[in-house]
Amino acid sequence: MPIQSTQDLKQFLYDAYGGFADKRIKNIDKGKLYIIDDRTPSDEDAAGKLFLWFCQIFAEVLDAGTVRVTLRGSVPRSPLVTKWLASNGAEQANGEVQFSIRRGEEEGLGELARVFRAIVRPGAHYAVSSYKYVCPRTAASIERLQSVLKKAWGGS
DSSP: OOOOSHHHHHHHHHHHHTSOSSTTOOOTTTOOEEEOSOOOGGGBOTTSOBOTTOEEEEEEEEETTEEEEEEEESOOOOHHHHHHHHHTTOEEETTEEEEEEETTOTHHHHHHHHHHHHHTSTTOOOSOTTHHHHHHHHHHHHHHHHHHHHHHHTOO
16 A cells, blocks of 8 residues: 555655664654665775765655655766756755655656666766766665655555
């Protein structure tokens, strides 16, 4: 059954991603931000900070039918990424990119994942060597979010 309330969507994402971005928050009423970039301890340096090449991805539940996605850090860039961001109403400031996904628009996340992967397709030339690792990982995290939202919102 598709998610009908904001609380249900928050609980669904809480279960899918293992809690809120702030691990101290356990109450569904108080949290709304999730880390969705599938990070692991190997993505951190000796001081426990994420490597500079890492693309951080967060999802924030705005209501039962809207999630705001934020990318920060080493966000992969290309003309196709720029075009996707522009056509999907993304806002960019201070090294962050934000856009909203509404119920029924989850397929757009799949397109974003494809343009991230296109940056490092066989034969492609890219100036940022870390993209070899960043683009596929970022695309996989975006595809996972697409899958989670489709399931939550009752898409096929």
